[in-house]
Amino acid sequence: MTTTHHSFHPSRLPRCAAGALALALAVAGCSATAGGDEGDAERHVFAEAEPGAFPVTVEHALGSTTIEEQPERVVVIGWAGADLAVALGTVPVAQGVAAGIDADHYPWFAEAVEELGGVLPAVDPSLERGEVDIEYVLEQDPDLVLAIGSGISEVEYERLSEIAPTVAYPDGPWETTVPEHLALMGEALGRSDRAAEIVEEMDERLAASAAAHPELDGLSFLNASIPAEDGSVVVFSSADQRTHTLEALGLEPLPQAEALLAANDGASSFVLGLEELRELAPDVFVTVATDDAWQAALDAQPVFASWAPVADGRAAPIADPAVGLAFSTATPLALSWGLDEIVEELLDATD
Structure with a gap:
């Protein structure tokens, strides 16, 4: 195992007022526009970090990663991570192709991004599973790579970390549960309290459905x-x-x-x-x-x-x-x- 510490200082772009996601999970998001045009395809939606969230050092199976300030351009690698990022209020700039359907994004994900006022992320098959296309990740100019629900190797982790701070899985590859995934992602995005709330809300939703049937x-x-x-x-x-x-x-x-x-x-x-x-x-x-x-x-x-x-x-x-x-x-x-x-x-x- 290699322990590495990575930090970054993203430039601060204009922010907008927070919005709500009307899919049983309320999340707040803000958008940053690279060109200053609200209609620009470069608009990126991210949630305001909770007070005192940064800097933060996130521990994971392949090391520890220090994030100095709130990330704004996030690349997600692996299973389910893009869903969880959006639930936390951040729309990735790139993610894997939606597996199993004839579309780039799952319908619930597309609806959630629309509710947040974001732009659907770019997609690449290598970000879903298989060998990661490192050059593709570099082209996305990320300030954070989230590979929590992935199977990236230590070599891939090191190469990705040269591009941006990278957070891998907490234990073994492809073994991360949704609550574990949310907790680690919440740390990295400065939204730990919200991550815990989402788990609680989902548990309550399931319990209510069980009680009704x-x-x-x-x-x-x-x-x-x-x-x-x-x-x-x-x-x-x-x-x-x-x-x-x-x-x-x-x-x-x-x-x-x-x-x-x-x-x-x-x-x-x-x-x-x-x-x-x-x-x-x-x-x-x-x-x-x-x-x-x-x-x-x-x-x-x-x-x-x-x-x-x-x-x-x-x-x-x-x-x-x-x-x-x-x-x-x-x-x-x-x-x-x-x-x-x-x-x-x-x-x-x-x-």
Whole structure:
């Protein structure tokens, strides 16, 4: 591990009054315009830091990073980070391409940026996963790089740190939970109090939904993929954010699946064959699959089609791709946008 300290002193640009994000999470933002023109595509929206927030030294798995003043041009690398930055009131200048949909940005993200009066970030596939295009990051002229939900290597971290202060993941690559991600990002953006509030607000939203639907309380669930061509199924464990959402809604992980989790060293997912799957008996089977993909799985895999939760109509396949991605991403913005539809799918499986 290499411990590095990075600092920066961004130039101060004109700021505007704060605005509100009307997506169940209120965040304040200000915009800075490089050219002074309010219609300029170079307008950047960022939230005012909380009093005394800077300078700050952020500890993470690859070192420690000192940020002297409020960042204004933020590049986000990895999974879910752009969502969380916007929830905290800062619109990144660049981020990864939205995975899984035919668009550069997820719909809840685009709506949130519009509410803040910002410009949608530039996108590059290397910022979502894979080897980071360092030259592309350099071209964005960032004053902060947030790679908290990523898998960047130590070499990439060092190269990125030559461009701007860089904050990596708190523990292992690709292991950061949404609350951990928010906490670390809150430190880096000078919004730690707001980050804690967002977690609390999301917990309250989920608890309210659970209270409104007591019929879900105590039901056992298995959250997994539909079978692949070879019959293998990926089971998502209690270490996965999707499972956290289901638990918050009152459902309980299937004990048999938890035993399998222990046998797989606590991994966030593990693979089962169909014969192993049919030994499991959850009250509800939760998955993400379009109508066509669901029907194809039923047609191709008779064992799956005859598995009790599927045959008895106790399956909740989330068919809308965007809602399925909101469920998988499980950020406050995503869940605020898609929670009602997710709950409806669960209720349909319990009728």
